[in-house]
Amino acid sequence: MGEADGGLPWTAVVLTLFPGMFPGPLGVSLAGRALAEGLWALDAVDIRDYARDRHRTVDDTPFGGGAGMVMRPDVVSDAIAANHDPAGGRRLIYLSPRGRVLDQPLVRDLAAGPGVTLVCGRYEGLDQRVIDAWSMEEVSVGDVVLSGGEPAALVMLDAVVRLLPGVTGKAESLEEESFETGLLEYPHYTRPQVWDGRTVPEVLVSGHHGRVARWRREQAEAITRDRRPDLWARYVEKE
DSSP states (O other), X not given: OOBOGGGOBEEEEEEESOGGGSSGGGGSHHHHHHHHTTSEEEEEEEGGGGOSSTTOOOEEOOTTOOSSOEEOHHHHHHHHHHHOOGGGOOEEEEEEEEEEEOOHHHHHHHHHSSEEEEEEOOTTOXXXXXXXXXXXXXXXXXXXXXXSHHHHXXXXXXXXXXXXXXXXXXXXXXXXXXXXXXXXXXXXXOSOSEETTXXXXXXXXXXXXXXXXXXXXXXXXXXXXXXXXXXXXXXXXXX
16 A cells, blocks of 8 residues: 555655755654654755865856846756656656645646655756756746745645545545535534534534535535635536
8 A cells, every 4th residue: 555656655855955954843643653654755865975075066147147046956856866857757846935835636647656856946946948958847836926845845745644544534534625526625623512602504414415515515505705706617517
């Protein structure tokens, strides 16, 4: 379980200037337990190990001027070449605000493969030539600016790892989550039935499974329509 083709576990190789950030939160809870059990593997590689001078320099000033520094293509390319086999099936992804937005279909695609090689940028980002030379996919976790690609990599890996076989206990719980059906998830309730003067919706304690299913569907549709018109439009288009 959790093994990619060839009997190897699903593997994430992360190229970063801060390998100490990994596994981070991925080392606890379900992902951490799965990592310890060998259901997936993680290798955080220090890009500075591929620097070409005694100062371990990985960046330089941008051509054309401007603020900030740019990660050197020669150093990053050497790091990729030493840790990524294009024929091995792992997708090579650069975490970048310019990339396609990470969504659940992409997460499912990544989980179905043998793994990923993630490149985490810093400073003003990577020299465009190394992105082009390696035909790197660019993926963004949203319309925000982060200090580097590492937090984005953690988000992506958390989303993917939980879909791997054997990581999450009940497959049904994955199928009903937000985005899996194209809708945001319906509200949840648990005991006590009355709390702070607020009661659980009657339908959820009715014992009528058909009514419960209809209520949950209606709630998911209403929440999606009100909060994410973009998702609702895509959902309606598919129906």
